[in-house]
Every structure is written in structure tokens, then in C-alpha cells.
Amino acid sequence: DELISQIAAGEVVERPASVVRELVDNALDAGATQVTVRLQAGGVRLISVEDNGWGIHRTELPTALKRHATSKIASLGDLESVHTMGFRGEALAAICSIAEVSVLTRTDSGDEAHGWLLDGRSGELQPTARGPGTTVEVRELFFATPARRKFLKTDATELAHCIEAVRRHALARPEVGFAIWHDGKLVAQWRAVAADLAGGGALDALRQRLADGLGEDFIEQAVAVNWPADAVPGETALADGVQRLRVWGFAGVPDAARSRSDWQYAYVNGRFVRDKVIGHAARSAYEDVLHGHRQPVYALYVSLDPTRVDVNVHPTKIEVRFRDSREVHQAVRHAVDAALAAPRS
Ligand code: ADP
Ligand code: MG
Numbered sequence: 001d002e003l004i005s006q007i008a009a010g011e012v013v014e015r016p017a018s019v020v021r022e023l024v025d026n027a028l029d030a031g032a033t034q035v036t037v038r039l040q041a042g043g044v045r046l047i048s049v050e051d052n053g054w055g056i057h058r059t060e061l062p063t064a065l066k067r068h069a070t071s072k073i074a075s076l077g078d079l080e081s082v083h084t085m086g087f088r089g090e091a092l093a094a095i096c097s098i099a100e101v102s103v104l105t106r107t108d109s110g111d112e113a114h115g116w117l118l119d120g121r122s123g124e125l126q127p128t129a130r131g132p133g134t135t136v137e138v139r140e141l142f143f144a145t146p147a148r149r150k151f152l153k154t155d156a157t158e159l160a161h162c163i164e165a166v167r168r169h170a171l172a173r174p175e176v177g178f179a180i181w182h183d184g185k186l187v188a189q190w191r192a193v194a195a196d197l198a199g200g201g202a203l204d205a206l207r208q209r210l211a212d213g214l215g216e217d218f219i220e221q222a223v224a225v226n227w228p229a230d231a232v233p234g235e236t237a238l239a240d241g242v243q244r245l246r247v248w249g250f251a252g253v254p255d256a257a258r259s260r261s262d263w264q265y266a267y268v269n270g271r272f273v274r275d276k277v278i279g280h281a282a283r284s285a286y287e288d289v290l291h292g293h294r295q296p297v298y299a300l301y302v303s304l305d306p307t308r309v310d311v312n313v314h315p316t317k318i319e320v321r322f323r324d325s326r327e328v329h330q331a332v333r334h335a336v337d338a339a340l341a342a343p344r345s
Pocket of ligand 2: 026087
């Protein structure tokens with residue numbers, strides 16, 4: 001079982017940033033509104049992710065670290081319509097097999113006077129003082145697999161990957177505050193944006209977060225995307241019992257001097273993805289706008305009925321498969337076309 005976990009770890013954990021991504025996924029799944037990431041030596045020595053979510057009950061704590069232990073889906077039917085970031089129950093077990101893990105947690109139910117500290121290696125559980133929420137600490141990543149450790153880049157490069165992993169989450173969740181510390185210094189901070197979902201408030205919140213997360217340069221070049229035009233951005237609506245396909249976000253009208261080729265963020269139901277369908281659709285909408293070899297810049301959010309997209313394609317869930325990729329392609333294309341054609345305000 002240890003071996004299987006290590007093999008799974010190889011698929012899920014390539015570098016410190018992969019651990020950061022999984023732990024932040026878990027924090028968001030637990031309803032956190034504030035997530036603090038602390039790193040040492042590019043995350044190799046320490047990755048600590050603290051959240052103010054609903055915590056893990058003492059009786060569930062030991063199983064949380066076991067393989068295929070997930071509290072998020074109970075049946076195959078649930079897998080069809082998964083709405084949490086995690087569902088495979090693999091991440092913590094995999095990380096435990098390649099690092100020293102401890103979990104500090106306290107539920108938000110208030111009936112407990114203190115929290116609990118679980119040592120992943122010994123399985124020992126002891127009372128500890130803390131507020132509601134969870135902190136997962138991962139030390140000495142790849143300590144048992146020196147070959148893997150050797151493939152890591154400099155601390156600065158690993159840190160940059162860790163920041164990018166958090167940024168990908170942050171751009172999807174303006175209402176959550178994020179902070180990243182490295183070797184005792186605050187290296188990135190995105191404050192929670194108060195989201196007033198009524199009347200386009202979600203777009204305003206997103207604009208604010210994109211300005212914080214990607215910089216004013218991005219947002220100054222960007223136009224709002226919202227498709228279909230009568231939809232309230234960020235809101236989901238049913239048609240005949242099925243969640244309607246929607247696309248929203250911001251698309252940049254690239255400025256040669258300031259655009260960056262890595263300013264291309266795509267999300268499906270809140271999950272950051274690398275997707276050829278969305279990428280191709282966006283590029284084709286830009287064809288008449290972009291002359292030469294400039295890259296489009298965008299942050300696009302696609303939401304659709306969870307039964308129409310398979311997120312269980314790859315352990316890292318960075319790839320998805322649409323049931324009908326044509327409908328998604330058309331929607332993204334129309335959405336970006338309309339945004340780029342609209343007069344700039
Ligand atoms: P998954 O997220 O796919 O369920 P994980 O291995 O990432 O699997 O986590 C296992 C379980 O541990 C989760 O299902 C959840 O119940 C619990 N858990 C992990 N991290 C947190 C957290 N930060 N807050 C609350 N519960 C957590
Ligand atoms: Mg998880």
C-alpha cells in the first residue's frame with residue numbers, strides 16, 4: 001500500500017507547487033474565507049497551509065490521511081456531478097508517503113474546547129490550542145526519494161511555481177483572501193473582495209481580484225466577457241433542470257508592450273484547467289484582432305452542468321473532457337467575439 005501511495009504521489013506531486021495546489025483545494029472545499037500559505041526553501045523544507053474552514057472532526061482525522069478516504073463523494077452518482085475541488089481522496093495519502101505531514105485542526109462547531117494535532121507518521125493524536133480551521137504542514141518533501149528531489153529547481157523557481165499555484169485559485173475566488181509567506185517574508189497577498197452578486201457585482205469583484213492578482217496592466221487592457229448576454233455573471237441558472245452553459249470573465253485587448261504570453265487563465269466550474277477546446281476557441285475569436293504573433297490575454301470562466309464535463313481524466317484534474325466540446329467551443333468563441341466587438345468603455 002505504501003508503494004501504491006508512492007506511485008500515486010508521483011502522478012500528483014511533481015514539485016512543491018503540486019502540494020500547495022492540493023492543500024489549497026482542500027481549504028477551499030472546507031469553506032475557508034482566508035488561506036495562508038507558509039513556505040521554507042521554496043517549499044521543499046516546509047509547506048504549511050492554514051485555513052479558517054470547518055475543520056476535521058477528531059474521529060475523522062486519522063482516515064483523512066488514508067488512501068481513497070474522501071468525505072466529498074459517497075457514490076458513483078456523486079462522481080458524475082462533483083462540485084468540490086477534490087473527490088479522489090488521494091492527495092493527503094500521497095503526500096504522506098513522500099513527506100512528513102502533520103495536521104492541526106479544530107471544527108467550527110464550537111463544542112470542543114481545543115483542537116487536535118495529528119502526526120502523520122506515528123498516527124499519534126494530541127490536543128492542541130487553535131481556532132477553528134485546519135493547518136496542514138508538509139516537511140522535507142521527497143526526503144525518501146532523493147532522485148526526485150534532485151530534479152527540483154532553485155528555491156526561487158519553486159517559490160514562483162508555488163505562488164502561481166495559489167494565484168490560479170485566487171483568480172477563481174475573489175471572495176477568499178490569500179497570503180503567501182516565504183522564509184518569514186510576505187511575498188504575495190490578495191485581500192478578500194466583498195462580492196455583491198447582484199447586478200454584475202461578481203464582475204466587479206473579479207475585476208478587483210484580477211487587478212490584484214495579475215496587475216493593473218492586465219485589467220487596463222481587458223474588456224468584460226459575459227455570455228449569454230442576459231446572464232448574470234457568476235450565477236448559475238437551470239434550463240429544463242440542466243445547468244446552463246455560461247462563459248464570463250475578462251479578455252484583454254493585447255498591448256504589445258505590456259501583454260504577457262502567460263496571461264491565459266481558463267476555468268471550468270471554478271477549477272483551473274489547461275484545455276485545448278477553450279484555448280482554441282479563444283484564439284480563433286482573437287484572429288481578427290491580433291495581427292502578428294501576439295498572444296491573447298484572458299481570464300475566462302466557463303460554467304456548465306457538472307454531468308456534461310468529466311474532471312476525472314487525470315489525477316491532477318488539470319485536464320477535463322467535455323461531453324459536447326462543440327457547444328463549449330461555440331460558447332467561448334461567441335463570448336470572446338462579443339466582448340472584443342463591444343465598444344470599450
Ligand atoms: P479529497 O480532497 O479528494 O477528498 P484529500 O486527500 O485531499 O482528498 O483529503 C482527504 C479528506 O481530508 C477530505 O475529503 C476532507 O474530508 C479532509 N480534509 C483535508 N484537508 C482539509 C481541510 N483543510 N479542511 C477540512 N477537511 C479537510
Ligand atoms: Mg483534496
